Amino acid sequence: MEKELSLEFLRVVERAAIASAHTMGLGDRHKSDHMAVEAMRSEMDTVHMDGTIVIGEGERDEAPMLYIGEKVGRGGTKVDIALDPLEGTTLCAKNMPGAIATLAMADHGAMLHAPDIYMDKIGIGPGYPKNVVDLDAPADENILALAKAKGVKPEAITAMILDRPRHADIIAAVRKVGAAVSLISDGDVAGVIHTAEPDKTGIDIYLGIGGAPEGVLAAAALRCIGGQMQTRLIIDTDEKRERAVKMGIKDSRKIYQIEDMVRGDCLFAATGITDGRMLQGVRFGNGIVETQTVVMRSVTGTVRWIRAEHRQLEKF
Numbered sequence: 001m002e003k004e005l006s007l008e009f010l011r012v013v014e015r016a017a018i019a020s021a022h023t024m025g026l027g028d029r030h031k032s033d034h035m036a037v038e039a040m041r042s043e044m045d046t047v048h049m050d051g052t053i054v055i056g057e058g059e060r061d062e063a064p065m066l067y068i069g070e071k072v073g074r075g076g077t078k079v080d081i082a083l084d085p086l087e088g089t090t091l092c093a094k095n096m097p098g099a100i101a102t103l104a105m106a107d108h109g110a111m112l113h114a115p116d117i118y119m120d121k122i123g124i125g126p127g128y129p130k131n132v133v134d135l136d137a138p139a140d141e142n143i144l145a146l147a148k149a150k151g152v153k154p155e156a157i158t159a160m161i162l163d164r165p166r167h168a169d170i171i172a173a174v175r176k177v178g179a180a181v182s183l184i185s186d187g188d189v190a191g192v193i194h195t196a197e198p199d200k201t202g203i204d205i206y207l208g209i210g211g212a213p214e215g216v217l218a219a220a221a222l223r224c225i226g227g228q229m230q231t232r233l234i235i236d237t238d239e240k241r242e243r244a245v246k247m248g249i250k251d252s253r254k255i256y257q258i259e260d261m262v263r264g265d266c267l268f269a270a271t272g273i274t275d276g277r278m279l280q281g282v283r284f285g286n287g288i289v290e291t292q293t294v295v296m297r298s299v300t301g302t303v304r305w306i307r308a309e310h311r312q313l314e315k316f
Helices: 004-021 029-044 089-093 139-150 165-176 188-196 212-225 238-246
Strands: 049-055 077-087 100-107 118-124 158-162 180-184 205-211 228-233 266-272 289-297 302-310
Touching: 004 029, 004 077, 004 100, 004 266, 004 289, 004 302, 029 077, 029 089, 029 100, 049 212, 077 089, 077 188, 077 212, 100 188, 100 212, 118 188, 118 212, 139 165, 139 205, 158 165, 158 188, 165 180, 165 205, 188 205, 188 212, 188 266, 205 212, 212 228, 212 266, 212 289
Parallel strands: 049 077, 158 180, 158 205
Antiparallel strands: 077 100, 100 266, 118 205, 118 228, 266 289, 289 302
């Protein structure tokens, strides 16, 4: 991939974030999502690439744009793209913390084509021995193993988990060994990537079931910074099994490591829409719009935090 694409994709996520930020607190989830999708799609047309959407707005071409299989870009480097123009639609509509605009890019054929179903996940940041945590191990055992590897007591570990009834046993197990739980109402991608910067976010591990497409996006981020992630698709009906097969999934019980979901060189970018632990949200001032974006690249291990002031507001 060309280095210049990092800057071009920075513009893409910034524009989607600013567009959706105009709808913060209006209570209209559809409008928030629509604004983000239109802005991201429009900016995609300016990028010098031959891109194919592999994780997008519609698994079966149900979305009008940014659907799986759609071609984007002006021509150039052949790449695959995973994206979520507005991760945390409800968060944006209600002006709650943690909404982001995000995308990942990898060499053509290097990303898992995940169907829009649930996925069991466990993720941690960089600096640990490989396989220090195990998707099939109980949550309390994973907390104890992580604490030992980090050289701290379990009480110093914080797990981020989606606040869903299905996670009641996981939450209880984490708390039983003395670790803290940080619950989130939405934002599966942001939840996982919080583990990339535990000193900033206070989050050491992500546990639980969320969306499979979001899992691929998060895997791209962790690949860039050397984190670890294990996942398994939850294929529990014939209809889901048929969809998975159509997307090339052969083993329904396979545990995916990061390198199974995103191979080779990849890039990840996310812009804050509402304020979160990791990214500041969009700020509207006197003729200026402020954004904060993180851009990561796996081949260099570079993480760039970019604060921008946008003065050509008519573009947005």
